[in-house]
Amino acid sequence: SQTIHQWPATLVQPVGSPLSLECTVEGTSNPNLYWYRQAAGRGLQLLFYSVGIGQISSEVPQNLSASRPQDRQFILSSKKLLLSDSGFYLCAWSVPNSGRKNSPLHFGNGTRLTVT
């Protein structure tokens, strides 16, 4: 069966410090991968998605970047965190080429990031 791992679970970082959140998927090949952010009391905003190694699409301009160095690894980074980067970050995967399949997104447990 497929599993998704996301870490760390919580993180407190000072303004201006770097960030690296990691997500890995097991039990599937060439998944679509996603990073979402959920601000307090708000819905989920798509930040990045990837349909293959080295292929990253950004949905909103921001202080963050994403990379996919391996097939099932997705990393969210920042060189210098801002206060506004605080939030709950969720990694997710879906089956590849799922455009016309009734395939949902499967989410990790999330990372609560507090920038102080």
Place this chain on the structure above:
Amino acid sequence: AQTVTQSQPEMSVQEAETVTLSCTYDTSESDYYLFWYKQPPSRQMILVIRQEAYKQQNATENRFSVNFQKAAKSFSLKISDSQLGDAAMYFCAYRNTGTASKLTFGTGTRLQVTL
């Protein structure tokens, strides 16, 4: 761009009663998929139910069912025989048929279940 609207920030239901959560969406596509996710206090996102736009029959999953009105672009979730464990944030989500399978979420409805 597609948008998803959940007009009820909070709802409350008594245990064993039925509650309906509303969701509307805006799209120019004719083929797409709709989902309801549940987010309990643990903040894990759990798939509740899904619906294909080309299917007229409403999806059901045990106590959960949807009322899909394609012409009205409405996708409400009905929870029957509500249980304390149903208390959570509920998110409606839309996905088109593109390869990237991106989900667009509503802002959520917080459901309280009372004794």
